[in-house]
Amino acid sequence: MITAWFSTYSYFADYLGKAKGMDASMVSYMLFLFGIIGIIANRIAGKMLNKNITATLAFFLSGTILIPVLLSVSGGNTMATIIVIGVWGFLYSPSFLNASTYMISAAPDALEFANSLATSFGNLGVTLGTTIGGWIIMSQGVEYTPWIGFVFGILAFFMMILRSVLEKRRSVLSGCLK
Structure with missing residues (x-):
């Protein structure tokens, strides 16, 4: 998830300048717009996470597929x-709020351990996203970075489905053992 987001986000200003032809002033305004809307989004995401963690993550993760298009x-x-x-x-x-909450929710009985894993894997996602994004920029051009997010977004959705299937299977098995 984090790799999907940061493969594009890390090169946001460069993308706007080179792929969308915006000058430095316009890029600054776009970063400001992005940030202001992000503050609102974090508040809304927090409220949504209180209702349904998986649905909230899926909603926001859909951006990795929607934005490149x-x-x-x-x-x-x-x-x-x-x-x-x-x-x-x-x-x-x-x-980060959504991804961390989703990862931590996988181990409600070991919150400290889950939190440390969420942080570590979040950092790994940033590293992979920026590295792969940089590699694509060098080999193909900055205009392709949103499509990296698209690919990793699809992979993240598959991982969410896999987690759901495994949790249902575990629930069925524990129900049979009782």
Whole structure:
């Protein structure tokens, strides 16, 4: 999950400048927009997590699939790109909050251990995302970085499905043993 988010997010300013043709001033405004919307998104994500952790994560993770498509469709249209950046800020800003909560929820009886794993794997995700993003920039160009997030987003959804299946299987087995 974190790899998906940070493969694109780490190169946000470079992407806007080179792939979307924005000057430094406009990129600064877009970073500001992203951040302001992100503050709102974190508040909303926190409330959503109290209701359903998995659904909240899936909702925000959908941005890894939606944003590359929207960026592609927006093309050179500056207004459309600004709207996409707003959506991007909303869906990406609560990434650590959502991912950490989801990972910690896997081990409710060992919260300290789960929290340390969530932090470690979050850092690993940032490292992998920025490394793979940088490699793609060097070999293909910055305009391809959102598609890395797309691929890792799909993989993250598959991992969520796998976790769900394993948890249901464990629940059935523990129900049979009682």
